[in-house]
Amino acid sequence: MTTTALADTARAIVAAGKGVLAADETPRTLTQRLAARTIQSTAETRRAYREMFFTTPGISEFIGGVILQDETIHQRSSTGTPLVDLLAQEGITPGIKVDNGARPLAGSPGERVTEGLDGLRDRLVAYREMGARFAKWRAVILIGEGLPTAGCVNANAHGLARYAALCQEQGLVPIVEPEVLMDGAHTIDRSEQVTGLTGRVLQAVFDALFEQNVSLEGMLLKPNMVIAGQHCERQASVEEVATATLRTLSRHVPPAVPAIVFLSGGQDHLLATKHLGAINQVGGPKPWKLSYSYGRALQDEALEVWDGRSENVPAGQHAFYHRAKCDSAAALGSYRTEMESEAASA
Ligand code: 13P
Numbered sequence: 001m002t003t004t005a006l007a008d009t010a011r012a013i014v015a016a017g018k019g020v021l022a023a024d025e026t027p028r029t030l031t032q033r034l035a036a037r038t039i040q041s042t043a044e045t046r047r048a049y050r051e052m053f054f055t056t057p058g059i060s061e062f063i064g065g066v067i068l069q070d071e072t073i074h075q076r077s078s079t080g081t082p083l084v085d086l087l088a089q090e091g092i093t094p095g096i097k098v099d100n101g102a103r104p105l106a107g108s109p110g111e112r113v114t115e116g117l118d119g120l121r122d123r124l125v126a127y128r129e130m131g132a133r134f135a136k137w138r139a140v141i142l143i144g145e146g147l148p149t150a151g152c153v154n155a156n157a158h159g160l161a162r163y164a165a166l167c168q169e170q171g172l173v174p175i176v177e178p179e180v181l182m183d184g185a186h187t188i189d190r191s192e193q194v195t196g197l198t199g200r201v202l203q204a205v206f207d208a209l210f211e212q213n214v215s216l217e218g219m220l221l222k223p224n225m226v227i228a229g230q231h232c233e234r235q236a237s238v239e240e241v242a243t244a245t246l247r248t249l250s251r252h253v254p255p256a257v258p259a260i261v262f263l264s265g266g267q268d269h270l271l272a273t274k275h276l277g278a279i280n281q282v283g284g285p286k287p288w289k290l291s292y293s294y295g296r297a298l299q300d301e302a303l304e305v306w307d308g309r310s311e312n313v314p315a316g317q318h319a320f321y322h323r324a325k326c327d328s329a330a331a332l333g334s335y336r337t338e339m340e341s342e343a344a345s346a
Pocket of ligand 1: 022138177263264265266293294295296297
């Protein structure tokens with residue numbers, strides 16, 4: 001596949017007003033989310049849950065790509081169509097999570113490195129045959145006393161770059177996800193320092209991508225927003241988050257990258273929408289599209305409404321449609337808080 005074709009795929013995923021639904025929780029993580037609402041987790045309930053999102057009427061207006069998990073890419077809808085084909089029929093690009101998760105980094109207590117490079121080329125070939133056109137690999141960076149270390153940042157950057165190069169070799173657009181976690185009590189300033197300047201997370205990632213000959217036009221970046229830790233006493237305002245996030249990205253992300261699709265990272269869904277809206281509304285150069293690749297922030301309301309019951313699927317889909325519509329407006333810079341009540345009652 002040519003680099004032009006990869007760039008076309010990347011741009012299609014984030015075409016005007018579109019973002020990504022991250023529906024790639026592992027069965028273990030999804031089981032925890034379902035258990036928190038006393039919903040039984042079986043391959044069948046997980047399939048029914050995914051199907052609710054994928055068959056939401058009109059959702060392709062706002063969702064250009066869906067990240068699947070290995071279990072889901074093998075599943076079929078209730079009418080027997082492979083879920084991956086269901087998405088493709090709606091004009092939604094199917095993607096696949098290909099990392100094997102973050103494991104303790106030897107020699108660096110408290111830090112983790114994402115694994116999964118062994119055998120990755122073969123897995124990418126198989127996933128492409130099944131219909132996937134993009135992939136995701138998530139690295140996590142923890143802020144703490146003396147953390148992150150350069151060893152952790154560089155090991156994760158190297159993994160992301162090796163993965164991205166393999167994806168492009170096999171004709172898949174890599175979503176490169178270095179996530180500086182919201183866990184902890186750090187301030188927004190510390191988040192900015194780690195994501196950008198002193199922690200060098202983004203810089204290390206782009207250095208590694210350059211070294212591994214990754215085409216920036218044929219990838220998407222999925223970073224955290226610059227935000228205070230969830231236990232920090234002073235939570236930054238929406239405008240502060242927007243300004244600090246944009247400032248950090250403009251220092252480290254080359255304009256050749258077509259789009260930045262943020263993760264929600266544990267933010268409340270409404271705040272995730274507001275932050276994205278503000279990022280697109282504050283002044284300053286924005287050479288890339290700024291959109292979303294949310295997991296929890298797109299799904300939480302629908303999960304609550306659905307509650308594991310088939311009769312609640314239309315209400316769950318309504319909640320998902322509403323959130324995706326608001327996030328889409330935020331990506332276009334036209335989000336207003338009043339949309340919450342307008343769209344909800346539509
Ligand atoms: P959240 O938006 O829930 O953080 O999930 C996005 C994601 O894909 C994390 O890897």
